Structure formats: C-alpha cells, structure tokens
Amino acid sequence: MEFSQNDNNNLPLTKFESMLKTNNVLFFDSEEFENIIHHYLNQGKVALAKKAIKLGLSQHPSSVNLRLFKVEVYIFENELDKANALLNELYVLEPNNEEIYIQKANIFSKQDNHEKAVDVLKRALEFAQDTTDLYSLIGMEYLFLDKFEEAKEYFKKCLEQDIDDYSALYNIIYCFDFLDQNEEAIEFLNDYLETNPYCEVAWHQLGKQYYTIKDYEKALSAYDFAIISDDTFVGAYLEKGKVLEKLKRYEEAIESYSLTLELDDPTSFALLRIGHCYEKSGKYDLAAKYYFKTVHEDPLLDKGWISLTKLYNKQRNYQKALHYINKAINIDSENIAYWKLYSQINHRLNFLEEAERGYKRTLELGNYELDTWIARGDILIKLGEAEAAIFNFLQAAEFHPESAEIEYRLAGLYFLQHETEKGTFHLKNALRTNKEYAFIIEELFPNVYQKPQVKRILQS
Template identity: 50%
Template sequence: MSLVKFESMLKTNSVYFFDLTEFEEIIIHYIDIGKHSLAKKALKLGLQQHPASIDLQLLKVEIFVFEDKIEQAKKLLQQIEILEPSNDEVFIQKAAIISKEGNHQEAINYLNKALSLTEDKEDVWSLLGMEYLYIDDFENARLSFINCLHTDVEDYASLYNVVYCFDMEDKHLDAITFLKEYIDKNPYCEVAWHQIGRQYSVLKMHDEALKAYDYAVLVDEFFVGGYLEKAKTLEALEEYQEAIDNYKITLELDDPTAYAYVRIGECYQRLGNDVAAVSYYKKAVHEDPLLAKGWMYLTHLYFDQKDYEKAGYYIAKALKIDESNSLYWRRYSEIKLKLSFFEEAIEGFQMCISLGDEELQLYIALVDVLTFVGEFNEALNVLFKAQKIHKNFAEIEYRFAGLFLILNKQNYGITHLINGMKIDFEYHIVLKELHPTVYFNEGIQKLLSDFEKAME
C-alpha cells in the first residue's frame, strides 16, 4: 500500500508523509529490484522527513557501495558509528565495503563483531559463509551455513551451500550423513533427497542414488531436476528404456532442452534403435543449432552405419560451430579417407596437429596418407616432427625405413629398419602394407631373415 502511495506521489508531484518503517520498506524494495534511482528519490524524501534516522543513513551507505562511492560510504559509516557504536548494521556495511576491496579476512572480523551485537544472526551467518567461500575456507563456510539452517530449516540456499562445501572438500560420505540428519528434521524436502542422490552418484553408488531420486520425485512429482538425475542414473545402470521414460517426463514438465533430446537419442542408440536416435538428435540440433555435440552424435551414428556422405555433411556442421576441436578434425579426416578425398584428409590431420594434438597415431595416420598420395618428402618431415615427441617407436622407425629406401637413401633406410627390428621385430609387416616393393626386395628379405635367426 505504501509503495502505491509513493509512486502516486511521484506522478502527481505531491508530497505525502510516510513513517520511518514505510520509507525503509520502499527503499529496500527498489534496491532489491535494481531501481536505484527510485530508491535514491525515496531515500532523499525519507531523510527530509526523518533526518535523525540512522536506519535511513545506513541505507544511504548501501546505495553508495552499490555505486562504487566507497570513500563517501566510509565517511558516512564513521559518522554513524560515533552515534551508534553498537549498531550491528554498521559492521555489516563495513564488511561489505572491505569485502568489495578484496580483504575478506577483515570482512570476516567485522561480521563476527556484528554477530556479537545482533539478535538476528541468520543474515550475518549467511554473509560470513560467503566470505569464507571467497578464501576457500570451506569448513568454516559450511559451519556458517549450517547455523543458518538451524535457524530456518527451509533455507534451501544455505542447504545448497553446505553441500557445495562438502563437495569442495571431497567429503561425499560426510555430506550424505549430514543430509540424512537434515531429512530427519525435514523429511519431505525434495531438495535434500536430490542432493543425497547427487552424492551417491559421485561415489558411483548408482542403486542408492536411484532410491534417493525416487524419493525426490515422490515428494514433488513436478521436480524436473529429480527426473533428470534419475534418468542419468538409469543410464549408468544401463536401464536405457527407463532412462528414456524419465527424460521424456522432463520434456513434459518444462520447456524441451537439447540436452534431454541428446540423452534420449543416445539411449535409443544403445538400444539399437538408430531411427529413433536420429530423430532425437535432430530434435536436439533443431532446439539448439549451435550444439556442436549434437551434430557430432549424428556424425558418429552415420559413420558407424558407413553412410559417409551424411557423416561428412554433419561433421561440417560441427566444425562450423567449433573449428578448434581436434577430435572433430580427426573424425573429419577419417570420413574423408573413407570417401577417398585424400587432400581433405591430409588437411584435417594437419589441423589436429596445429591445434596441439600430438598423439602418435595421429602423426602415423598423416604420414600414411601422404605416403599413399606420393608425398614422400612431406611424409618424412612429419615423421621427423613425430620423432621429437615420440622416441624409440617401431611405428616411426619402419616408416622412416620404407620412405628412405623408396627415395634410394639406402644407408638411412637400413639404419632405421634395424632400429625398428630391435624395438619390435613383428611389426616389420607394416613394410609389406605400405611399401611392398621395399618389403619384397631380396636384400631386405635377407636382412629380415638374418635378424630373425639371430633372435632365435
């Protein structure tokens, strides 16, 4: 009522009287909804009508802090503290200022002072918890938020923060113990059951997690988060049809998400229903066209089906969204190889390496394609790069041998061939696959035979 009266006053340019409590409620309302210009107007009028109000002066400090007028806020707080040295709000505002400046330990000291002066401790404990989080003191943060819960058992923000602290300390069993004790006091709290399930999920105790999620959705049949976690747990238990059913419930209860569509698609794929999988993957990318992972699921599915044309179409979609993903480029090259587009395959493998992917098999794949198209010197250059990272690998030595021998550099070729045989003699068969003319050379056959005899 007072808010309507105040806004009516602003429209008519009239001046009405409000008591102190009304002004506080009006100003706090505007601060909370982010309308600071209206909060300042109300504050100005409030101080005109109640110039001696310390509470209004403290709200003025709060507005100064929001506007980054820190020095003005500090000066006003000093004046207020002289008048009311035992006002807990003075120390709360001091803590807010010093925290904004990054001195969280001093802010904690001020808040502890406020705690000793106030009867309304819950808000101070909450602020203390946040300050402890800033300095990664998870134990004291957790204890502060637990104090909030002792005051208000339905303070779910504090409940989430307590669990977060346990998570950061990797104390998942302790979190479960705490949550079970909490549920004894508040048994119909779907949030607590959900959080117990999460802790069991982290510990890979999927059966126990499933029971917790069942309770969560039993308490609140419209709890989307509960169904979502239940579905993920059923996936982990390889109960794919049940997982699908629960993901579909989330689609009915809330706006559809690309994530849920993707998960449903993968469950169908695991059940061998590729038609349904494709349908849901397509729904996912329709819902979120920038979901590169969705395009990749389609790519992988069609690749597995040996439909390389469609796989190529979808990998291009994924790369358009995220061209810095080496795994995407690797799949791109694999597809291009299947389609005999060797230049594109080479480009893809080179992109992988340029993006920092230094896996040996990647270098080997690039060398083999370059060798196949007759780019022997370029293949050698790639092998030299690979050798700097991967030393004493038969895969590299035999390829060096084949290329040098093809290029009539006999000494280099023989040296690398011997190196390769010393590392892994059986792997010499790669020469037959890549360089049959080298492999069946009489001199090479004799060298291989002599080495094999020497090993016996």
C-alpha cells in the first residue's frame, strides 16, 4: 500500500514520524511496518527505511517480509555478501517465496551475471500467483544480454496479462527497433490495436514506425488516430508536425506544432520547428521571430542560434550571422559544421585571419575534406603566409594524393619561394593529373605564371 496525503491510510506513517521525534517507542503490526518501509524506499529515503526496518524487526523478529526489506537495502547499498547470507537464511524458512528469488536475481544482475538472474527468475515463476512482474524482470535481463528476441517474447507475455502495460509495450517496440524490424513492429502494433483501438500510445508508436520506413501518409493517419484517442497528446502533435514538414505542408505543420504550445508549456523544439516551417515557406521575418523565441526559451540550445545564423547568412546579413554563429560555438565548441560556417562567414566579411583560424580548427577537429584544406591554404596565400600555406597543402596531399588542385598550388608556392626544382616537380605532377586546373597558376600566382620556365612546362 502507498500512503496518500488525502486519506486515513497515512496514519501509521504520521504516527511513526511523530515517534521518531520523541523517545517513546510505539507498537506497529508487521503490515504497517511493511507499508512504512515501502513508502520510504519509493521516496528514496533509505535512512528512514533502515530505521523502520530496525524497529520493525525488534518488534517482529520472525517476519520474513521485513527481513526481505533488509535484503533490498543491502543490495541498494551494494553489500551483496550480506544480502546473499540473509537470503540463504530466508530460503530455508520459505523456499517457495517468490520475493526471495527476485532479490537473488537482483544480486546476480548487479554482478552482471544476467544468465543466472534469468534462471532464478524462471524458477520463481513456479511459485508466483501474479507472474506479470516476473515476466517484465526476465525481459529486462534479456535486454541486458542483448537477446532482443527473447526479451520481446517476455514483454509480450506482460501485455497478454495486462493490455494496458505501456512499459511492456514500449520495451517491445524498443526490441523491434533495435532489430530493424519495422515491418514486424507495424504488424504487431496493428494486431494490438485490433483489441485496444483507443490506445494513443500504440497509435503514436505505429506512426513512428511508418515514419521510419518513409510511409508518411500512413504515419499521418496513425498520429491522427492517436490524437482522436487523446486530444491532449502533445507527442502526437509534434510527430504529426514532423510528418507534415516532410510532405512540405508547412502551414498545417505550423498548426500542429502551435497546438502543443496551447496544451503545455512552450518547448524549444516546437518553437524551432515552427521557425523552420516559416523559413521553408519564405517567411523570413516570422522564422526569425520564432528562432528568437526558441533561444529565449532555451538560451543553451545551439540549434536555435545556428538556425538564426543560417537564416541571416542566406539573407547575406553576414554581420548578424557572425554574431549568432559565435553564440552557437560558445555552446558547442567541438562542432565541425559550426566552425566551417564560422570560417565561411568570416571569409565573406574579408576577416581573413579569423576565417583561417576557423578552418584550422575545423581541420583539428578531424574534417579533412579537400575544400577545407584549399580554403585555408588560399587564405594563407592571400595573407602572404607562403611557408604555412605549403605546410597546409603538404598535409592535404597526404589525405588527397591525387588532387591536381593541391599540386598546382604547391607548384605556385614553391616557384614563389624560388624553389624551382620542387615547383617543377609539382607542376608536372599537376599536369599529369588534370590539365584543366592549370588556370590555378594564372589566378593565384600571376607573377609565377609569367615566368618563361613555367610557361614552357604549361605548354608542353
């Protein structure tokens, strides 16, 4: 029994807590102690639970249930040897007590011995009158073992005994998802809905399965049925909005997302999605309005700041874009895409030192795409940093050894540094790889291009 603040069932609890404040020891029957201990454990008040167990056992030393609570506390505090010893004593007294097996399995589980935990729980099934909880525990142990087919079967047994066991339903779908069995999940959920047609959770999960396989029309229907079953189901409106976005039905998507703002406190996710829908519809002022609402709701949501960045970048308002990309980077400084965008914006503003710093950071974070190396190297050339540019392109060549674009740049840089032999080597390499990129020499190194030796090689 769980105590409530609004009924008389909490009288033993009030009496117990009053007793703790005095030196008087009052008598409680063993069932009252069990309810008090259960209440404290559910509330996470382990110290008070231990006091109740100690006093309970002093008044009812032969109570197996009170001693089982003691085992539960031992397990919680990781005193597994003490828990095992006490369980062995209790087993002698009540070998058919399912709770003894459950706690024994709990110990095995904490020791990562999930196979033994399953064996013990299956033995408990022989004595249990209500097997639902045991089926659920066995299913969880199979999840720990990554045995998803077995886990699925035991969670299905839970549903057979209680069709409204949504925890079991979620776990079954989790197994289907992990096994990439979307079609099987759809079949299972449709069968389940035959017997429980107004289960909004099942409709919601069915919609997610259809969304995964990109059957957006059926996903939309499933979410509509979830909303019919429960018109306050915020999750269904959000998912419906995502589907409508995929179908480019942006006005309807905005309506679906907006309903969640009326049903519950505004979420940054819904505000952000509304902003995206307005942006995709070309309504940039409204998009910006909702992006600002997003970051007001959650200032640490980098996706909100990056959305503002991209919006202003698209409108060529690079100063504002730069302001907001800095905010995104302050939140997630390891994001390669953010640094790359930071570099591009600075480049457009002709802030070459900052752009170079951004590309360098992008490379440091593991982005070795050819265009990143080239963009950084070309900026270093403009800045007159020939040595740094050479080092950049030599590193780039390790990742892109067949790139003519890199070879032409190395050729031009070496000729610029009067290292004729190296320049000739890279220029011939470049021409062998791709003659069409020869214009790079003329564009980036006009003085080098005028050299008779270079012209002879280019014309050969």
